[in-house]
Amino acid sequence: MTRVEIVTRGQARREYTPDERARVLTEAAMPGARVLLVAQRYGISPSLMYRWRREAAGRPARQAPPRAPRFVPLLVDDGGTRQGGGVPPSAPMQDAGTDRVEVVLRNGRLLRVGAGMDATVVARLAAALEA
Structure with missing residues (x-):
């Protein structure tokens, strides 16, 4: 049996004042100082x-280009082991006009995904549903 653990952030994100930022950056700029060690001392990510260093130099922070979210229709059939509320195996997907792949998992559940779905993503879904 595989254990899946979902960790959520328990605290609000810490805000640093300009003085705190300046103090940390000054310490990291000292001769022989290492950013990693200074970051660890203050509990900050390097x-x-x-x-902060880029922003202090007047350069904007680098950002990854935004990507549109990808949603994949997914129906899971527990093989009739659950009473009521289940989706019958022959229930059509929302996009029934497109090709789809149905995978019967070892635990009897049915995983339906679009035929163009990335195999790595399907494998991860299958592993999570078999746990």
Whole structure:
């Protein structure tokens, strides 16, 4: 049996004042100082310190280009082991006009995905549903 654990952030994101940022960056700029060690001392990610450094130099922080979210229709059939509320195996998908792949998992569940779905994503879904 595989254990799946979902971790959520328990605290609000910490806000640093300009003085705190300046103090941390000054310490990291000292001769012989290492950003990693200074970041660990203050409990800050080194990437955050590099972002502060770029912003202090007047350069904008680098951002990844936005990507549109991809949603994949997914129906899971538990093989009739659950009473009521289940989706019958022959229930059509919302996009019934497109090709689809149905995978019967080892635990008897049915995984239906679009035929163009990335195999890696399907494998991850299958592993999560078999747990």
